Amino acid sequence: MSPGFQGRRRSAGPALPPGQYLTEDFPVLSAGPTPRVRPDAWEFVVTTETGTEHRWTWAEFTALPQETPTVDIHCVTRWSKLGTTWQGVSLDVLLDGVDTDAAYALVHSYGGYTTNLPLADLRGGRAWVVHGYDGRDLPAEHGGPARLLVPHLYLWKSAKWVRGMRLGVTDTPGFWETAGYHDYGDPWREQRYAGD
């Protein structure tokens, strides 16, 4: 890391949220077997609170406008990785034609994982469904063919192997949120566990 890079970081505020350490590699975390989903069998489904479904095949999804966000990511197991570059589709694009009054999303994945977020956190250019990492296809161990990316929250919210989301007027806790982890998970406020 160059002194100039560090200097820029410092002037922009602390690079790391409280209680985090910097890592250069990319640890693989998983709560189960890695699903192997072929892109031609993949789909992404948004289900609204009234039951309306919006579906994208892989071909439809990858034909949407693409972005390449470079972001810092923070895992609740205390590692952070700075300047990661991804490729995918903004949730603003995916939610653009979705008529909903919902306030929350319960994201679900191939393999059964779930996580909950306020719908507002998926909008405003802060969340993506990504299928590329560091210039390559997203590997299965990091959530490929596609994962959610919500870098302003702890990384357990960025569901790997994402399959869709159910929108609701009430918050439904997901996999880790029903086992002691925080419903929101802001790393800068160190919201690791329920009640933090």
Add this chain to the structure above:
Amino acid sequence: MTDMSYLDGNMLDGPLREVFAVDVSGATGRCASCGATGPMAGLRVYSHAPGLVARCPACAEVMLRLVRGPDRAWLDLRGITFLQVPLPPA
């Protein structure tokens, strides 16, 4: 009128202390998803995760989750119908 048909939850302390003090990996568990019954030591535990996730070796569904915070722990046993724990004769 006092309802005498139940006891205060504090009475669970002794009985549960006896059960949870044993080595649970030596217990037998029944999967709530598929019914497979076998030693807890035979579960597949995923530990490179924010908590421990133990899955059924037969159907891969979650049987047990344990999250350890700095000053508390959460134990989820929804995926287990029963734990059979060997004990010395009463």
